[in-house]
Amino acid sequence: xxxxxxxxxxxxxxxxxxxxxxxxxxxxxxxxxxxxxxxxxxxxxxxxxxxxxxxxxxxxxxxxxxxxxxxxxxxxxxxxxxxxxxxxxxxxxxxxxxxxxxxxxxxxxxxxxxxxxxxxxxxxxxxxxxxxxxxxxxxxxxxxxxxxxxxxxxxxxxxxxxxxxxxxxxxxxxxxxxxxxxxxxxxxxxxxxxxxxxxxxxxxxxxxxxxxxxxxxxxxxxxxxxxxxxxxxxxxxxxxxxxxxxxxxxxxxxxxxxxxxxxxxxxxxxxxxxxxxxxxxxxxxxxxxxxxxxxxxxxxxxxxxxxxxxxxxxxxxxxxxx
Amino acid sequence: xxxxxxxxxxxxxxxxxxxxxxxxxxxxxxxxxxxxxxxxxxxxxxxxxxxxxxxxxxxxxxxxxxxxxxxxxxxxxxxxxxxxxxxxxxxxxxxxxxxxxxxxxxxxxxxxxxxxxxxxxxxxxxxxxxxxxxxxxxxxxxxxxxxxxxxxxxxxxxxxxxxxxxxxxxxxxxxxxxxxxxxxxxxxxxxxxxxxxxxx
Numbered sequence: 096x097x098x099x100x101x102x103x104x105x106x107x108x109x110x111x112x113x114x115x116x117x118x119x120x121x122x123x124x125x126x127x128x129x130x131x132x133x134x135x136x137x138x139x140x141x142x143x144x145x146x147x148x149x150x151x152x153x154x155x156x157x158x159x160x161x162x163x164x165x166x167x168x169x170x171x172x173x174x175x176x177x178x179x180x181x182x183x184x185x186x187x188x189x190x191x192x193x194x195x196x197x198x199x200x201x202x203x204x205x206x207x208x209x210x211x212x213x214x215x216x217x218x219x220x221x222x223x224x225x226x227x228x229x230x231x232x233x234x235x236x237x238x239x240x241x242x243x244x245x246x247x248x249x250x251x252x253x254x255x256x257x258x259x260x261x262x263x264x265x266x267x268x269x270x271x272x273x274x275x276x277x278x279x280x281x282x283x284x285x286x287x288x289x290x291x292x293x294x295x296x297x298x299x300x301x302x303x304x305x306x307x308x309x310x311x312x313x314x315x316x317x318x319x320x321x322x323x324x325x326x327x328x329x330x331x332x333x334x335x336x337x338x339x340x341x342x343x344x345x346x347x348x349x350x351x352x353x354x355x356x357x358x359x360x361x362x363x364x365x366x367x368x369x370x371x372x373x374x375x376x377x378x379x380x381x382x383x384x385x386x387x388x389x390x391x392x393x394x395x396x397x398x399x400x401x402x403x404x405x406x407x408x409x410x411x412x413x414x415x416x417x
Numbered sequence: 418x419x420x421x422x423x424x425x426x427x428x429x430x431x432x433x434x435x436x437x438x439x440x441x442x443x444x445x446x447x448x449x450x451x452x453x454x455x456x457x458x459x460x461x462x463x464x465x466x467x468x469x470x471x472x473x474x475x476x477x478x479x480x481x482x483x484x485x486x487x488x489x490x491x492x493x494x495x496x497x498x499x500x501x502x503x504x505x506x507x508x509x510x511x512x513x514x515x516x517x518x519x520x521x522x523x524x525x526x527x528x529x530x531x532x533x534x535x536x537x538x539x540x541x542x543x544x545x546x547x548x549x550x551x552x553x554x555x556x557x558x559x560x561x562x563x564x565x566x567x568x569x570x571x572x573x574x575x576x577x578x579x580x581x582x583x584x585x586x587x588x589x590x591x592x593x594x595x596x597x598x599x600x601x602x603x604x605x606x607x608x609x610x611x612x613x614x615x616x617x
Binding site: 128130138139140141143150151152153154155156158160161162163164165166167168169170172173176177243244245247248252257258260261264265268272345348354357358361 | 434437451454455456457458459460464467468470479482483484485486487488502503504505506507508509511512513514515516517529530599602603605606608609614
């Protein structure tokens with residue numbers, strides 16, 4: 096009989112020990128007056144913020160956003176957006192304009208070396224030009240309305256006053272939201288039309304070796320598009336995809352993303368958009384006042400034969416052989 | 418100088434949502450707009466705490482800094498107000514707000530937002546409407562502040578967890594509480610909102 100009693104005692108002892116181990120030791124802490132200290136097991140805000148960038152909890156409102164109690168990253172986003180991006184954007188855009196201005200003053204318009212032949216050849220079909228101008232017009236509208244959201248309060252608000260500025264900005268916001276769709280459609284068309292002709296080839300290496308046509312007595316060979324144009328194309332497609340995706344995320348706010356995702360989308364949108372504007376400023380420059388005979392390609396669609404021979408010799412050889 | 422602030426004593430909040438109801442009733446905010454909410458941390462676990470949160474009327478308010486039409490501004494009492502006449506509903510203030518305070522009525526398809534709405538400290542609006550007028554009430558809600566009264570949420574708090582008033586006064590009340598009862602998990606959000614914690 097003695098043995099089972101011992102076993103029973105052992106079982107009870109183990110059970111008691113395990114219960115004692117399971118009770119959190121914090122529950123035993125007491126305040127100065129001897130009463131249990133209810134905050135002993137509570138982690139304070141600063142501890143929570145060290146564990147996670149946000150303090151989140153349960154909320155009765157059927158809106159998961161409301162469950163984020165404290166999110167100090169909001170202040171970080173404010174600093175990045177209001178200070179860093181403002182300064183960087185101003186430097187990048189004004190810097191690009193300054194560089195292009197200097198280029199025009201020093202180099203001037205690049206002339207067709209042999210002069211105009213008077214013969215025209217079709218470079219871009221009507222549908223290709225439509226796709227380009229759909230994207231281009233959308234881009235300019237988006238850029239101006241977007242810049243208004245960033246710099247409007249510095250440049251325009253003091254000039255026209257708060258009421259008029261709100262009218263302008265409200266309209267600009269709607270225009271920006273809807274033009275995003277036509278820009279995205281144009282982008283898809285450009286991908287479909289010009290994808291193949293912009294794939295990198297061996298000839299691009301020769302073009303770089305020959306100094307891209309910037310060296311007077313060297314001839315840089317190119318197919319339908321030269322290496323520089325291909326770079327503009329791929330940067331534009333990548334930038335266009337980035338601004339479109341981040342833009343649509345902001346058009347449908349909090350659709351599958353929390354506050355951190357929205358803040359990131361906004362920063363990506365701004366950074367890419369500003370670099371995109373700088374790129375397109377250079378594209379506009381070289382396509383208009385920077386080079387004689389270049390604008391016609393997207394204007395009427397027809398270029399001068401001598402211009403084509405000078406800048407796209409392989410392409411014109413193929414066209415004439417047809 | 419008087420600087421109006423909110424302080425929620427998490428050790429007193431019982432998640433009764435009286436502040437939420439009081440706010441909705443006092444300001445007659447539309448359906449779907451929640452100027453104040455109660456968030457429960459560690460729900461159902463040891464150390465569960467609830468915290469009532471609305472606009473904290475921050476020092477150097479980030480919403481005011483990012484607003485592209487500069488429609489948000491602090492009053493001389495430290496209350497952050499905005500003008501619904503100027504707001505374009507871009508949503509930037511929500512991205513900048515550390516407390517999720519700005520609210521937007523859904524006005525159309527997709528994510529189109531209406532004019533931003535948020536806690537006004539029951540101090541009316543930041544627009545051109547006359548203080549205490551019906552026009553002001555329709556747009557922004559109550560203007561108790563103009564009558565010398567504190568926000569309804571804090572006044573209705575059943576456990577006096579939510580305190581509103583001059584920052585120094587409510588911090589002192591909280592300090593005395595902590596001293597008396599021997600514990601306190603701190604003034605939540607103060608570091609982020611005002612750049613200072615309540616040291617006890």
